[in-house]
Amino acid sequence: MLRNILVLGAGKSTSYLLDYFLEKSNVEKLHLTIGDINPDAIPKTIKDHPNCTVVQLDIFKDKDREKAIINSDIVVSMLPARFHMKVAEDCVTLEKHLVTASYVSKEIKALDQRVKDKGLVFMNEIGLDPGIDHMSAMQVIDSIRNQGGKMLLFETFTGGLVAPESDDNLWNYKFTWNPRNVVIAGQGGAAKFIQEGSYKYIPYHKLFRRTEFFEIEGYGRFEGYANRDSLNYREAYGLHDILTLYRGTMRRVGFSKAWNMFVQLGMTDDSYAVENSKGMSYREFTNLFLPYSPTDSVELKLRHYLKIDQDDSKWEMLSELNLFDAQKIIPMANATPAQILQLILEDSWTLDQDDKDMIVMYHKFGYELNGKKSQIDANVVVIGENRSYTAMAKTVGLPVAIATLLILNKQITTPGVQIPITPEVYNPILAELKNYGISFKEYEVPYLGYNPDTVGN
Amino acid sequence: MLRNILVLGAGKSTSYLLDYFLEKSNVEKLHLTIGDINPDAIPKTIKDHPNCTVVQLDIFKDKDREKAIINSDIVVSMLPARFHMKVAEDCVTLEKHLVTASYVSKEIKALDQRVKDKGLVFMNEIGLDPGIDHMSAMQVIDSIRNQGGKMLLFETFTGGLVAPESDDNLWNYKFTWNPRNVVIAGQGGAAKFIQEGSYKYIPYHKLFRRTEFFEIEGYGRFEGYANRDSLNYREAYGLHDILTLYRGTMRRVGFSKAWNMFVQLGMTDDSYAVENSKGMSYREFTNLFLPYSPTDSVELKLRHYLKIDQDDSKWEMLSELNLFDAQKIIPMANATPAQILQLILEDSWTLDQDDKDMIVMYHKFGYELNGKKSQIDANVVVIGENRSYTAMAKTVGLPVAIATLLILNKQITTPGVQIPITPEVYNPILAELKNYGISFKEYEVPYLGYNPDTVGN
Numbered sequence: 001m002l003r004n005i006l007v008l009g010a011g012k013s014t015s016y017l018l019d020y021f022l023e024k025s026n027v028e029k030l031h032l033t034i035g036d037i038n039p040d041a042i043p044k045t046i047k048d049h050p051n052c053t054v055v056q057l058d059i060f061k062d063k064d065r066e067k068a069i070i071n072s073d074i075v076v077s078m079l080p081a082r083f084h085m086k087v088a089e090d091c092v093t094l095e096k097h098l099v100t101a102s103y104v105s106k107e108i109k110a111l112d113q114r115v116k117d118k119g120l121v122f123m124n125e126i127g128l129d130p131g132i133d134h135m136s137a138m139q140v141i142d143s144i145r146n147q148g149g150k151m152l153l154f155e156t157f158t159g160g161l162v163a164p165e166s167d168d169n170l171w172n173y174k175f176t177w178n179p180r181n182v183v184i185a186g187q188g189g190a191a192k193f194i195q196e197g198s199y200k201y202i203p204y205h206k207l208f209r210r211t212e213f214f215e216i217e218g219y220g221r222f223e224g225y226a227n228r229d230s231l232n233y234r235e236a237y238g239l240h241d242i243l244t245l246y247r248g249t250m251r252r253v254g255f256s257k258a259w260n261m262f263v264q265l266g267m268t269d270d271s272y273a274v275e276n277s278k279g280m281s282y283r284e285f286t287n288l289f290l291p292y293s294p295t296d297s298v299e300l301k302l303r304h305y306l307k308i309d310q311d312d313s314k315w316e317m318l319s320e321l322n323l324f325d326a327q328k329i330i331p332m333a334n335a336t337p338a339q340i341l342q343l344i345l346e347d348s349w350t351l352d353q354d355d356k357d358m359i360v361m362y363h364k365f366g367y368e369l370n371g372k373k374s375q376i377d378a379n380v381v382v383i384g385e386n387r388s389y390t391a392m393a394k395t396v397g398l399p400v401a402i403a404t405l406l407i408l409n410k411q412i413t414t415p416g417v418q419i420p421i422t423p424e425v426y427n428p429i430l431a432e433l434k435n436y437g438i439s440f441k442e443y444e445v446p447y448l449g450y451n452p453d454t455v456g457n
Numbered sequence: 458m459l460r461n462i463l464v465l466g467a468g469k470s471t472s473y474l475l476d477y478f479l480e481k482s483n484v485e486k487l488h489l490t491i492g493d494i495n496p497d498a499i500p501k502t503i504k505d506h507p508n509c510t511v512v513q514l515d516i517f518k519d520k521d522r523e524k525a526i527i528n529s530d531i532v533v534s535m536l537p538a539r540f541h542m543k544v545a546e547d548c549v550t551l552e553k554h555l556v557t558a559s560y561v562s563k564e565i566k567a568l569d570q571r572v573k574d575k576g577l578v579f580m581n582e583i584g585l586d587p588g589i590d591h592m593s594a595m596q597v598i599d600s601i602r603n604q605g606g607k608m609l610l611f612e613t614f615t616g617g618l619v620a621p622e623s624d625d626n627l628w629n630y631k632f633t634w635n636p637r638n639v640v641i642a643g644q645g646g647a648a649k650f651i652q653e654g655s656y657k658y659i660p661y662h663k664l665f666r667r668t669e670f671f672e673i674e675g676y677g678r679f680e681g682y683a684n685r686d687s688l689n690y691r692e693a694y695g696l697h698d699i700l701t702l703y704r705g706t707m708r709r710v711g712f713s714k715a716w717n718m719f720v721q722l723g724m725t726d727d728s729y730a731v732e733n734s735k736g737m738s739y740r741e742f743t744n745l746f747l748p749y750s751p752t753d754s755v756e757l758k759l760r761h762y763l764k765i766d767q768d769d770s771k772w773e774m775l776s777e778l779n780l781f782d783a784q785k786i787i788p789m790a791n792a793t794p795a796q797i798l799q800l801i802l803e804d805s806w807t808l809d810q811d812d813k814d815m816i817v818m819y820h821k822f823g824y825e826l827n828g829k830k831s832q833i834d835a836n837v838v839v840i841g842e843n844r845s846y847t848a849m850a851k852t853v854g855l856p857v858a859i860a861t862l863l864i865l866n867k868q869i870t871t872p873g874v875q876i877p878i879t880p881e882v883y884n885p886i887l888a889e890l891k892n893y894g895i896s897f898k899e900y901e902v903p904y905l906g907y908n909p910d911t912v913g914n
Contacts, residue, residue: 189728195749199732201794202746203723205662210748266660271646275656289659291667292652294908337658451751 002031003408006072008059008087009079010036010046013177015389017078017397018046021404025051028405035059035068059083070094076404077102084108088122095120099404101127101396104417112417121412125419126403127396128359129158132380132433134233134419135399135426136440137363140376141237142423144367151242152373153366153449157214157224159250160392163356163383164219170317172252174349176357176384176392183342184270185249186228193230193246196450202226208260213253216360216379217441224248224362225256236421244449250360258317261306262341265289270338277340278333283326285340299324321348357384359391361440366447373447378440395438402432459488460865463529465516465544466536467493467503470634472846474535474854475503478861482508485862492516492525516540527551533861534559541565545579552577556861558584558853561874569874578869582876583860584853585816586615589837589890591690591876592856592883593897594820597833598694599880601824608699609830610823610906614671614681616707617849620813620840621676627774629709631806633814633841633849640799641727642706643685650687650703653907659683665717670710673817673836674898681705681819682713693878701906707817715774718763719798722746727795734797735790740783742797756781778805814841816848818897823904830904835897852895859889 005021007014021032032049034042035057047054057064059079069075069090074097077087081102088107091098092114104124115122125131133156141151162174175182191202202210211223230247239245251259262268266289274280274288283298290301302308308315321344322328328347330340351357359382366375384391403420406412412425420426433439462478464471478489489506491499492514504511516522516536526532526547531554534544538559545564548555549571561581572579582588590613598608619631632639648659659667668680687704696702708716719725723746731737731745740755747758759765765772778801779785785804787797808814816839823832841848860877863869869882877883890896 190723190726192729196751198749199745200747200749201723201726201729201731203662203721203726205660206721206723264660264663266647266658266663269647269658269660272649272658274658288656290657292655292657292907294653450749 002029003074004031004033004072005074005076005404005408006033006035006068007076007078008035008057008068009077009083010034010039010042011078012388013390013393013396014078015043015397016394017076017401018052020398020401022046022049022051024405025049028409030405030408033068033072035065059086062086066090066094069096072096074099074404074408076100076400078400081105091120091122092118097407098122099126099400099407100124101131101400103130104419109417116416119415121407121415122417123403123407123412123420123425124417126399126429128160128392128399129361131399131420132395132438133158133361133363134421135430136361136378136380137365138237138421139423139426139430140363140365140378140442141239144365144369144376145238147369149367149369151239151365151367152447153244153364153375154237154239154242155244155246155248155364157222157248157250157360157362159222159224159360161250161252161358161360162351163358163391166351166355166357167252169348170313170320171255171258171349173255174351174355174357175346176351176390179342179346179349180338183268183338183345186225187268187270189228191226191228191230193226194242195244195246197243205263208256208263211256212248214362216362216381219358219360219381221253222250222360222362223253223256224250236419244366250362254313254317258314261308261314261318264306265302267337267341270336273334273336274340277330277335280330281326282322282328282330282344283324285330285337285344286323288337321345351387351390353387355387357390357392358382359395363440366449373449375445375447377443377445380438380440382438394436398433398436398438399429402429459486460531461488461490461529462531462533462861462865463490463492463525464533464535465492465514465525466534466540467491467496467499468535469845470847470850470853471535472500472854473851474533474858475509477855477858479503479506479508481862482506485866487862487865490525490529492522516543519543523547523551526553529553531556531861531865533557533857535857538562548577548579549575554864555579556583556857556864557581558588558857560587561876566874573873576872578864578872579874580860580864580869580877580882581874583856583886585617585849585856586818588856588877589852589895590615590818590820591878592887593818593835593837594822595694595878596880596883596887597820597822597835597899598696601822601826601833602695604826606824606826608696608822608824609904610701610821610832611694611696611699612701612703612705612821614679614705614707614817614819616679616681616817618707618709618815618817619808620815620848623808623812623814624709626805627770627777628712628715628806630712631808631812631814632803633808633847636799636803636806637795640725640795640802643682644725644727646685648683648685648687650683651699652701652703654700662720665713665720668713669705671819673819673838676817676838678710679707679817679819680710680713681707693876701823707819711770711774715771718765718771718775721763722759724794724798727793730791730793731797734787734792737787738783739779739785739787739801740781742787742794742801743780745794778802808844808847810844812844814847814849815839816852823906830906832902832904833899834902835899837895837897839895851893855890855893855895856886859886 032052034054039054039056077084077100085107095118160176186207211225213223227247287298362379364377382391489509491511496511496513534541534557542564552575617633643661643664668682670680684704744755819836839848
C-alpha cells in the first residue's frame, strides 16, 4: 500500500529532499505530493516523476490546505516558519505526523499534549543548524555521559560558506541561504554565553570583533562569532552546570572584522526606512552614514571614520562591493539600510550557476572521565555540486527526508512536539547521512578550556 | 471669585511651579489643590499655605480623580507622561483646560477635535525641552520670517548639567533629572538629521563620537551629540525645506567620549536582565562585558578592549566611579545592565543638598534675508539654588505655571491640543520668564553653515 507524503513549499532548498523521496519511492512504496503556491518553478524531472503529484496550493486557503493534508500520511513543511502554525493545527486535528526544519515556536510547543494524546510525532529543528548540530552533538554528549563522564565544555560553530574552488572574492564569502538572515545576524540583543562558569555578554556592535580562530584539517583557518543565545539548549542537552557553553557562526578569517565596518557605519540597521531611498546611488547610500563635507570625498571620510589605514586590506574588500559607485542605483522606496546593504551585497555575493557552496560544522566537547580531563573535536565539511544542488540544500533537506521516512516506517515513534536529541532519532539519521557523505570526523585532543592552570590535569 | 488650579503629582520637580501659584494666589485670586499619591513628601510651607489644599489621590481611582477635576478650573498634570491619558479624557468630559510638560502622545493628539469643540486649551510640551526650546526658537524664526527672511539652518542643544561651583568630578556631570533617561539616552534607533540638504544617520554605538563643540560666553566649552529624531518638529516649525536641522544634547567637553566606553562595553543595554545580578560586585558586573581570562585583571582587560592608553584621562573617569570595586554590591535581582549602571552612577553623580545644577540651551539660526546670509546664535544659562530649587525645576516648572495662569486669565485662548509655538503663547511666557532671570542672549554672527564656499556670501 502506498504511503502519501505531502511536502508543502518546494523552494530551491528542497532539491535533495525531493530527490530522496523519489529515489526511494518504488522500494518504500511512497507517493509524493508537492503543494506549492507556484508549481511552475518545480523542475520537470520532479513533476514528471510517476510517483509524484504537484498541486497548486495557497496555504491560506483553509479548504485547499485541509484537503491536501487529509489525503496524506505525513506532512513535511518547508514553508517559512511563520506559516507552520496553520499546518500544525490541521495535522493535530487530522492526525498526521509533521516534520519541519524550523525552530519550535511557542505556539507549536503548546500543541505538545494534544500531539502526544494522538500518538503523533511532530519533529522540528531537523535541518542543518538547527538539526545536524543537535544530533551530532547529542550523540557524542550521550556517549560521554554513558561512560560516566561529566561535560565541562561544549562549543559549536556552523558556517554556510563558499567552497574553496568557487571562492573568488576578497570576503571569501557568498550567500548560500537567506541573505537577509546574514545581513541582520546578531541583532536584537546582546550575545550571551558562559565561559569557565562566568556569564559573558557581547553587544551587537562588538560581536564581530570578539571572534576566535580554528583550523579544520584540509580546509585551513576559520573564525567564529557568538550566536545571540548560546544558552538556549542548555536544558534540552542536559548541560545545566557546564562551565563553558558557546554557539557560534563560522566565517573565513577576516570576514568578521570587515563585516564590522557595516555594523559600525549603521548599514545593517533594519529598524528604520531611509528617506528617499529610491533612485539613490550606492555612493549616496554610503554617504548617509558619514559626516557632511562640501569638499572631502566619501572614500576619505569613510577611511577616516573607521580608521582604515592605507595598507589595510579591508579597504579593498569594501571597494570590491561598489559601495562608492555613483552610477549604481537603489530601486526600492522606503528601504531600510539592511535591505539596501543586502541588495548591494547580492550584486557581488550571489552563487553563479556552477559555483559550489560549503557547509562547515565544528564541535568541541570538553569532559572529565575517571579524574582525567579530555576533549573531542568533531567536524564535518560538505561541498555542494552547483547552485541548485547546494551543500546547504543537502544538509537541510536530507535530515528532514530521512526523519520523515523513519517516522513513516515506525522507527521513530515517541510522540510529541520534539527536536532530534534522543538516540531513537539521531542514531538512524546520522547513520543514513553517512551514506550521503555527511560524516563527522572526530579527534581526541588535549583538554584546553580557558584556564591554563588546568591543562594536563 | 477664586479660581481653582488642580496640580496632579507634586514630585521634587514642582518646587518653582507650586511657589509661583502660591506667590500669585492673593493677587490673582487662586486656590491651589495638590493631588498626590504621597502627600507626606510635600513641604510644610506649601501644605500650610492658606490658599493651598493637599489631597491624597490615587490617579487610578476614577471616582477620586473625577471629583478632584470637577472642582477645578484648570488641571496641571506633572504625573509621568504615561498617566496623562486618563486625566486628559476627564478634562474633555468635564470641560477643563489641561497643561502638561510632556510630549503630545498619539492618544492625546486624537482628542484635538473634541477639545476644540469645547473651546478648551490643552497645552503640552511647555517645560524646558520640550518647552522653552519651542518658544525661544519660534520667536526668532517667526521674527526672521516676518522680515521676509528664509531659514537655512536651525540647530538647538540643551543640557542639564552641574553648575561650575558644584562641579567636582572628572565627568563634569551630575544627574539633575531622571537618571534613567540619561543612561538610555539615544537608544531605540539611529539618530537622524539633515545637514546642507543631506540626510545623515548615526547608529547608537557611534552617537557619542559624532559630537560638535561650542563655546558659551562666560561658561566655557561644551559639546553636543545628536538627539534621536531632529526632524520631529520640521513641520510644526514650518521648516519643510530647511538645509540643516539638528537637535542635540549638551555636555561638558569629554563627557561623550567617556560615556562611549559604557556604550561600547554594552553597559547601557536595557533589553535583557543580567543573570544572577543580585549580590554581584561592581567589579563582576564590569567583567561580564570582557573576555574571560583566568589570570588577567579586569582593569587591563578593559584597557585593552577599549584601547585606553596609560595616559588617557578616560581611565581616571572610569576609576572614579568604582567600576572595579569588588566590595560594592548590586542589590537588585534580574536587573538590566542599564539599571545596574544607573545604580553605580548614582553613587557618584547625585547632587548634594547644596549642589547647584545648571541648564544650558543654545540655538543657531541661519537665514537668508535680502540676498544676504546671516546667523543668530542665542543661549540661556540658568543656575539652580540647591537640590530642591534646581535650575531644572525652575525651567520646567515656571513655563507650566505661567501658561496655566495665562489660560485662566484668557490671555491664551486658541483652543485645541497644542504645543507652544504661536506668538499668542510664546510672547507672554518668554516675557514673564525674563522676570525670573530666564532670558536669552542673542548674538549676530557670520553665517557659517557647513559649506565654506558660501562663507561671506
